[in-house]
Amino acid sequence: MAYNLCMPASRSLDQLNARIVACTHCERLRDHCTTVARVRRRAYADHEYWGRPVPSFGDPHARVLVLGLAPGAHGSNRTGRPFTGDGSGDFLFPVLHQAGFASQPKASSRTDGLTLNDMWISAVVRCAPPGNKPTPGEQRNCAPWLDEEINLLTKLKVVVCLGRIAFDGLLSWAQRTGKLTSRSGFVFAHGAEYPLAGFTVIASYHPSLQNTNTGKLTAPMLLSVFQRAGALAASAKKPAASIFPATRTPQDRNAQ
DSSP, X not given: OOOOTTSOOOSSHHHHHHHHHTOOOOHHHHHHHHHXXXXXXXXXXXXXXXXXXXXXXXXXXXXXXXXXXXXXXXXXXXXXXXXXXXXXXXXXXXXXXXXXXXXXXOOOSTTSXXXXXXXXXXXXXXXXXXXXXXXXXXXXXXXXXXXXXXXXXXXXXXXXXXXXXHHXXXXXXXXXXXXXXXXXXXXXXXXXXXEETTEEEEEEOOOOHHHHHTTSSOHHHHHHHHHHHHHHHHOXXXXXXXOSOOSOOXXXXXXX
């Protein structure tokens, strides 16, 4: 079914995930995901692909939200779980395990036993886009899912945005919901922090192979981000909600 703005809000994250999986709103994305699932990559020829919108996963009482871009065609679109079964996940989960958020360092399938502690993983787009590039319209179509999701994460204190598109997607959420009047002062840079809507936003390079294979993002760099997220989540003081631009404005390092 397509997303219906008139539908009542989901009462739980499980209910929201069920609605996300059933979404057919973006014809281009659905055609691409089902085609990839049917044709398959040779290395996964004997795998049964998920081929549907990918639900979020993690601890429903999480204080830390990790926001990514979109499922990978032969990663999440194959396994049905964010950052599972591709190079980005192979880089991310050992770091999450070391930081104390993941129960194990390897993620291979929805049934591999991995669990998250105090963390919820999501994305601004729920279907794998051709070339990893969702259109602005497709991002807008997916935006209401994030609106509902953040409302249901009632203990949220930190959002880690993996990549510029995730960072921009969160700022769009803040503007849509009246929690931000201007993006002035919000500059994407690895490790940059901003107070927003009662929680702290931390920007990070995305753990894509393009970034990790070139050394633009290293494991220590990413670990530092999640250790900081853990420290903020554990802190007693929660940042005050604000609709004003952030006061910290680090120089843009041409981050992606």
